[in-house]
Amino acid sequence: MLTYVAKRLLMTIPTLLGAAVLIFFMLRVVPGDVIEVKLRGDGASVTQDVIDAERRRLGLDKPLPEQFTSWIAGLTRLDPGLSMWTGKPVVDEMSVRLPLSIQVAVMGALIATLIAVPMGTLSALYRDSPIDYLLRIFSLVGLAVPAFWFGMVMILLLLWLFNWLPPVIYTPFHVDPIANLSQLIWPALVVGIRYAAVVARMVRSSVIEVMKEDYIRTARAKGLAEKVIIIRHAMKNAMLPAITVIGLEFAFLMGGLVVTEQVFNLNGIGQLFVQAVAHRDFVLVQNIVMFIAAVFVFTNLAVDLLYAAIDPRIRYR
Amino acid sequence: MKLGAITTSVSVPSRARPTGWRKMMQFATTQPLGAAGLVTALVMAIAGALAPLIAPYNPVAISFSDMLAPPSWEHPLGTDNFGRDILSRILYGARTAIVMGLVSALIGSTLGAIIGVVSAYFGGVVDLLIQRVVDIFLSLPIIVLALVVVAMLGRNLVLGFDFNLILAISIPIVPQVARVVRSSALSIREMAYVDAARVAGYSTRRIIFRHMAPNLMAPYLIMLTAFIAQAILLEASLSFLGLGVTEPSPAWGLMLAGNAVDFYRQAPWMIIFPGLAISLAVFSFNLLGDSLRDWLDPKARLR
Numbered sequence: 001m002l003t004y005v006a007k008r009l010l011m012t013i014p015t016l017l018g019a020a021v022l023i024f025f026m027l028r029v030v031p032g033d034v035i036e037v038k039l040r041g042d043g044a045s046v047t048q049d050v051i052d053a054e055r056r057r058l059g060l061d062k063p064l065p066e067q068f069t070s071w072i073a074g075l076t077r078l079d080p081g082l083s084m085w086t087g088k089p090v091v092d093e094m095s096v097r098l099p100l101s102i103q104v105a106v107m108g109a110l111i112a113t114l115i116a117v118p119m120g121t122l123s124a125l126y127r128d129s130p131i132d133y134l135l136r137i138f139s140l141v142g143l144a145v146p147a148f149w150f151g152m153v154m155i156l157l158l159l160w161l162f163n164w165l166p167p168v169i170y171t172p173f174h175v176d177p178i179a180n181l182s183q184l185i186w187p188a189l190v191v192g193i194r195y196a197a198v199v200a201r202m203v204r205s206s207v208i209e210v211m212k213e214d215y216i217r218t219a220r221a222k223g224l225a226e227k228v229i230i231i232r233h234a235m236k237n238a239m240l241p242a243i244t245v246i247g248l249e250f251a252f253l254m255g256g257l258v259v260t261e262q263v264f265n266l267n268g269i270g271q272l273f274v275q276a277v278a279h280r281d282f283v284l285v286q287n288i289v290m291f292i293a294a295v296f297v298f299t300n301l302a303v304d305l306l307y308a309a310i311d312p313r314i315r316y317r
Numbered sequence: 318m319k320l321g322a323i324t325t326s327v328s329v330p331s332r333a334r335p336t337g338w339r340k341m342m343q344f345a346t347t348q349p350l351g352a353a354g355l356v357t358a359l360v361m362a363i364a365g366a367l368a369p370l371i372a373p374y375n376p377v378a379i380s381f382s383d384m385l386a387p388p389s390w391e392h393p394l395g396t397d398n399f400g401r402d403i404l405s406r407i408l409y410g411a412r413t414a415i416v417m418g419l420v421s422a423l424i425g426s427t428l429g430a431i432i433g434v435v436s437a438y439f440g441g442v443v444d445l446l447i448q449r450v451v452d453i454f455l456s457l458p459i460i461v462l463a464l465v466v467v468a469m470l471g472r473n474l475v476l477g478f479d480f481n482l483i484l485a486i487s488i489p490i491v492p493q494v495a496r497v498v499r500s501s502a503l504s505i506r507e508m509a510y511v512d513a514a515r516v517a518g519y520s521t522r523r524i525i526f527r528h529m530a531p532n533l534m535a536p537y538l539i540m541l542t543a544f545i546a547q548a549i550l551l552e553a554s555l556s557f558l559g560l561g562v563t564e565p566s567p568a569w570g571l572m573l574a575g576n577a578v579d580f581y582r583q584a585p586w587m588i589i590f591p592g593l594a595i596s597l598a599v600f601s602f603n604l605l606g607d608s609l610r611d612w613l614d615p616k617a618r619l620r
Contacts, residue, residue, distance in 0.1 A: 019453045027469050140607070144600035146550055148557050149573060149592030156585055255458025259554050263578070273461070274558050277468040285468045289461060296456040 001308075008304060012297050019293040020075070020286075024068050027282045034084045034280045035060065058082055058283075071283075075290070085281040093272060093284065094291070100170055101261070101268035103180075104188050105253050111192030112199055112253075113246060119196070120203025120242075121235065124211065135200055142197020147256045151190045151263035158186070168265060187264045191256040199245055206241040210234050240311060247303035251296035344612055351608020357601035365411030374402035376409040376567045385584045395586035398576070403586065407594050409567040414598055417483065417562075418549035425487035425548070426541040429494025434525055434533065436495065437502035448499070451492040459489035463551055467560050482561055486551045494540045501536045505529050535613040542609055546602035553595045569595045 035054050039046045055061045059070065059081070074080045080090045123135040158164055166186050171179040210216065211234055219229045254270070261270035269288060276284035345352040364371065374392075380400035388395045394403040436447040454462060466485040505511065506529070514524045555561030556570030564571065572591035580587050 015453070015456075018449060019456065022450065022453055023465065026465065030469055030471070140600060140603055141596070144546070144550075144603055145596045146553055146557070146570075146592065146599075148554065148570075149588075149595060152573065152578070152581075152588050152592065155578075156581060156588060159581055251456065252458045255460045258458075258460055258464070259557060262558060273464065274560070277464045277560060280468050280471060282468065285465060289457065289465060292458070292461055293453070293456050 004308070005305065008301055012301060015297055016290070016294060017072075020072060020290060021068075023286045023289050023293075024071065025064070027286055028064060034282070038085060038279075058084055058087070060084075071286070075287075080287045080290075081283045083276075083281055083284045085276070085279040085284070090284055090287045094269065094287065097268050097272050099172065100184070100266055101254075101257055101270060103173065104184050104191065104260075104266070104268065105250070105257060107184065107188035108191035108195060108253055108256070109246065109250055111188060112195040115193065115196035116199035116203055117239075117242065120200040121207050121230075121238070123200075124204045124207035125230065127208070132204075135204060139197040139201045142194050145194070146259070147190060147194055148259040148263045150194065151187065151260050154186055154190060155263070166264065170267065183264075184266075187257075187260045187266060190260050190263075191253055194256060195249060195253050198249055199242070202245040203238070203242045207234060207238040209241075210238040213237070240307060243306060244303055247299045247306075248296075250299045251292060254292050254295060344608075348608035348612050351605050351612065354601040354604030354608065357597065358605060361411050361598055361601070362415045364408055365413075365415050368405075368408040368412055372402075372405035372408045374405040376401060376405045377565045385580065385587075387584070388586055394590045395584065397572070397584070397587050398580060403572070403590055406567040406572060407569065407590060410569040410572065410591065410594065411598070413562055413566060413568040414549050414552060414595070417486065417552045418545045418598075418602075421483050421486035421548040421552070422490060422541055422544040424483065425490025426494045426537060426544055428487070429491040429540075430498045430530075430533065430537050432491065433495040433498030434502045434529055437499045437506055438521070438525055438529065440506075444499075447495070451495050454489070454492035455496065459493070459547065459551060460554055462489035463555060464558075464560065467555065479562065482552070482555065485555065486548050489551070490544045490547065494537075494544065497540055498533055498536055501533055502529060505532050508532075539606060539610045539613060542602060543606035546599045546606065549595065549602065550599050 035051055035058070039051055039054065052061070059067060062070075071081060078091060082088065083090055083093055086093065119131075119135055119138070123129075123132040126132060155165065158166070167179060167183045170183065173180040216229060216233055219233050224233075257268065258270040258273055260266075261268045262274060269291070273285070273288045275281075276288060368376075378401065380396075383392070383396045383400035383402075385398055386392050386396040386400070392402050392404065394407065396402055397406070432447060432451075436444045436451075457465075463485045466488050467481070470481040470484060511524060511528055514528050519528075552561055552568070553570030556568045557574045559574055562568035562571050569591045573588065577587055
C-alpha cells in the first residue's frame with residue numbers, strides 16, 4: 001500500500017510541472033507587463049528608471065527561463081514570489097483568503113452529495129416516474145442558471161422572506177460558528193445545488209448500470225427484500241463511480257466560487273483571482289491557477305486511493 | 318476552403334435519413350423538447366437581430382426622470398438606475414449573447430475537432446503530446462481558463478467587437494471538444510474505408526477532411542450546440558465579473574454587474590429579468606443539444 005501511495009504521489013509531479021510550464025508561458029506570450037500600467041495608470045509621469053527599478057525588484061528583468069526556474073524553485077519552498085500589483089508575497093495574499101474558500105467548497109460538496117445521492121438513486125429506481133422527470137428538469141435548469149444570478153436570487157429571497165441579509169464580515173468558524181455559518185451557508189448552497197445537478201445525473205446512470213448486474217438478479221432470485229438489495233448490494237457498488245464524479249467535480253466547484261464569491265462579496269481565493277486577472281498580475285494568476293490544478297490532481301489521487309481502499313477488487317501494484 | 322467543406326456537409330452520411338423539411342418534421346415529432354429548445358433559441362436570435370425595430374427605447378439612453386421605474390405599460394420590465402429601459406436592453410443583449418455564443422462556440426469546437434482528428438489520425442507521439450496538454454487544460458474549470466486568457470490578452474476591440482473576449486470564451490472549449498472528437502475519430506480510423514483511402518494513396522489531408530471529418534459531423538454538431546450554451550453562460554459570467562463586454566454595450570451579464578446589487582430592495586426587476594434571459598438562452602441550447610444527441614446518436618441515450 002505504501003509503495004502504491006508513493007508511486008502515485010511521484011506521478012503527480014510531471015502533471016503539475018507540465019501545468020506550470022503551460023500556464024507560465026501562456027501568460028507571457030503577449031509582451032508587456034503590469035508595471036507600466038500600475039505606475040503610469042493614473043496619468044502620473046514616472047521616469048523609465050523608476051519602472052526599471054520596480055521590474056528589478058520583482059525580478060522581471062531576468063530572462064523568462066530564469067524567471068520560470070526561480071518560480072518553480074520558490075514553489076517547492078512555498079515561496080512563489082511577490083504579487084506584481086501589491087508587491088506583497090503571494091503566500092500571504094493567498095493564505096488569508098484560503099480558509100473561507102475551502103470552507104465554502106467543502107460545505108458545497110457536502111450539500112451536493114446530500115441532494116444528489118438520494119435523488120439520483122430514487123430516479124434510477126423509478127425510471128420515467130415523476131421523480132425521474134423532476135431530476136431531468138433539475139439538472140437541465142441547474143446547468144442553465146448562472147451561478148452568480150442564482151446567488152442574487154437567493155439574496156432577494158432572503159430579503160423578501162425574512163427581510164434579512166447575510167452578514168458581510170467574515171468570522172472564522174472557531175471564533176463564532178453561528179456568525180460564520182449565517183454568512184457562508186448561502187454561497188455554499190448556491191455552489192452545492194448547481195453541483196448536485198451534475199452529480200445526481202451521474203449517480204442515476206451508475207445505479208441504473210449496477211441494477212443490471214448479475215449479482216442483483218441473484219439477490220432477487222434468492223428472495224432478498226428489495227430494500228436489502230438496494231442498500232446492501234446496489235448502493236454499495238454504485239457509490240464507487242459516484243465518488244469519482246464527486247472528486248473530479250470538486251475542483252470544478254472552485255470555478256463556481258469565482259463568481260459566487262463576487263455575488264456574496266466574500267474575500268476569498270475566487271475574488272483574489274478576479275482582481276489578479278483585472279490587474280494582469282501574472283505572478284498571482286499563475287499561482288492561483290497552479291493551486292486549482294493541484295486541488296484537481298490531489299483530489300483525483302485521493303479518489304484513486306479511496307477506491308483502492310474500499311474496493312477489494314482493485315489491487316495496488 | 319477546406320473548413321467550408323466540413324460545415325456544409327451536415328447530413329449524416331452513415332445512415333440514410335429523409336432530407337430537408339421531412340427531416341425537420343421528424344426531429345420535431347421524435348424530440349419535442351429539442352424542437353421547443355430550437356424554437357426558443359430561434360425566437361431569441363430573431364429578437365436580437367430585430368432589436369432596433371422592436372425595442373421600445375434606445376438601450377443606452379439615460380433618463381433620470383425614469384430612474385428605477387417598476388414594470389409598467391410604458392416599461393414592461395421596468396428601468397434601471399440610469400432610467401434605461403430593461404426590455405430594450407435585454408433585446409439588444411440577446412444580440413451580444415447569441416453572436417458571442419455562436420462565434421465562440423464555432424471557433425472553439427472547430428479548432429477542437431481539428432486537433433482531435435489530427436491527434437487520433439497520427440497517434441503515437443503526436444497523440445501523446447496533444448493529449449497531455451489537453452489533460453492539463455481539462456483539469457481547470459472553464460471559467461478559470463477563460464480568465465487566464467483574459468489576463469494573457471487584455472482587451473482588443475476590433476470593429477466594435479472584443480476579439481480577445483471571443484478567444485477567451487473559445488479557447489476553454491477547444492480541449493473539451495478535442496477529447497470527445499478524438500475518441501470518435503479513433504474508432505473511425507480503424508474503419509475499412511480509411512484503410513482503403515490510404516491504400517489508394519490519398520494524401521493525409523484528403524483522408525482527414527474528406528473521409529474522416531464527414532463521419533464526425535454527429536459528435537461535432539452535438540458538441541457545438543452544447544457549447545453555444547456554455548459560451549453564452551461564460552460570456553455572461555465574464556461580463557458579470559467586469560472582464561467581458563464593457564459598458565455601454567448592452568449585455569445580460571453586464572446588467573447584473575457592478576452596482577446592480579445596491580438595488581436589491583428598490584428594484585428587484587433589475588436583477589430578475591436579465592438573469593431569466595441568460596437562463597432561458599442557455600436552457601434552450603442545452604435542451605437542443607441533448608435532443609440532438611439522442612437523435613443523431615441513439616447509442617448514447619443509455620447514459
